[in-house]
Amino acid sequence: MKRTLENIEKQFETFQILNEEGKIINEDAMPDLSDDELKELMHRMVYTRILDQRSIALNRQGRLGFYAPTAGQEGSQLGTQYALEQEDFILPAYRDVPQLIWQGLPLYQAFLFSRGHYHGNQMPEGVHALSPQIIIGAQYTQAAGIALGMKIRGKKNVAITYTGDGGTSQGDFYEGMNFAGAYKAPAIFVVQNNRFAISVPVEKQTAATTLAQKAVAAGIEGIQVDGMDILAVYAATKEARERAINGEGPTLIETLTYRYGPHTMAGDDPTRYRTEDLDNEWEKKDPLVRFRKFLENKGLWSEEEENKVIDQAKKEIKEAIKKADEQPKQKVTDLIKNMYEELPAHLQEQMEEYKAKESK
């Protein structure tokens, strides 16, 4: 028997452009970004880090509901999103609210999603996306469908979807990639490997050395990227996007990343399954720290500029929370209204019942 696994795994080396010291180590792969665009990436990462800190605080004050912290994953989340065009379609997982925000979902709606108000799920005109998927994996098969639809319509766009390391164990993960591969549909499948599916480490999730190699079985391209390096993430996504719209099929991108916080704010305690050493090791790889060094060396970033972003973020978050507070209270009758295009008789009866209750 010829052994092939080792040879395959060897081919999945981590793609990196910017090392932990903020030095370019892969000049050839450097994406074509202007100084303003580079600064925009930093702006977004700083803003999103502040948003995460404020969201955690607001959750603790009882002013936000369901929240999955994002700190540590900014390079992975924002680098993939920045490579998209406005007409591309995003299928986020529950932690991927930042991608929606930077694609155009107003902040107050992101807060309403957290609070369990359906207006948070109503994508505004021009934002092509689903609201964050709560179950693990469904978005992978849906992305195949959206991508196939784009292909049939002759659009030069992609469907991009996200899951985590745990998600790669789901049947839907493979099914989605396999369908998209069979149809050569313009899809990008992102696995944000933050090493833990709630508490289960990736080593217990699979015998595979990399998650990117799971692309091989579906017959599609796969790449493992340093997810703490926003330039590498951006470049890999951009290339996957080009290939997709040129009819060369889907790509699986594994980003190596880490969430500093708990799985969600609903009582998860990472000290039960992660060591402080591991936390420290990953915090040294921080996407903001290394990119800040890179920009400072180029003379493109300063403390003053960073503080400006922080102040802007805080101000806009405050305004967004205020706007979320002003949103009319959700009613059961609103929910009933959204079940079918035309209400069947039994729901009309229930509508009357709840109208009466709500008018009391």
Place this chain on the structure above:
Amino acid sequence: MAQMTMIQAITDAMRIELKNDENVLVFGEDVGQNGGVFRATEGLQKEFGEERVFDTPLAESAIGGLAFGLAMQGFRPVPEIQFFGFVYEAMDAINGQIARIRYRSGGTQNAPITIRSPFGGGVHTPELHADSLEGLMAQQPGLKVVIPSTPYDAKGLLIASIRDNDPVIFLEHMKLYRSFRGEVPEEEYTIELGKADVKREGSDVTLVAYGAMVHSCLKAAEELEKDGIQAEVIDLRTVMPIDFETVMKSVEKTNRVVVVQEAQRQAGMASHIIAEIQEKAILHLEAPVLRVTAPDTVYAFTQAEEVWLPNYNDIIEKVNKVINF
């Protein structure tokens, strides 16, 4: 008017909608070149091309996900689940996703998907082919569940389902596919979803059924007539939503009801129908409402199938009970 089998009527409905609306896509396992394992999509790929009528890889969950995604791109997908027992593989894709998107998105996104699938007993299939799982789907808010009993109904209901802007589970009883022909107009027509059809009028007892059991009820009604009992047979046609208006009108006339389903007794459509009848019309009833169902086992192994499935004799027995109560 043409004489068609139910499977021909179903193919005809898809052909009409593929022609009418370029957003209609038909796909599933073996539906392309092969025309489907029951030939429901016979000739459609040849007529409309591989972009409109196509094979999928073998994975029901992804067939559901594919339909969902295509709907998000403005298509009107008509996927086939090869046998409805396989739907367990697609439960999240359908009940967790397709059924919920209008609600989840606050009415901004919708899934005009018609999932067609053969089901039903009496044709000696292996396990997980014949199960009556309409109750499972009818329990999911956001779905409509349609089950035709005649070629005429099948065509009109399928066209209406494909044009509906909400997801429809369209269940085709395998025993009815080719067991008889019926008159079917060649032109297009629709039958409103959620409207029952009185398949036979009668004044002494109401039989409520759907799918193949409609025919068992009609046969029972013929036998009962010999004893002077006039049974009214209501074909629900849509089990979600149910046309209770038609049911109640009949109950008020006959004051006696037997509800018939091929599915097992536990937590079935019949229980739901009876609950509504007693809430809305208990004072019209002269006898308890009885059920004819399969027993609460997993679907029968084929050698026990004939006894396991409810038949017209079981219906007659229950009718006599409500008449003589």
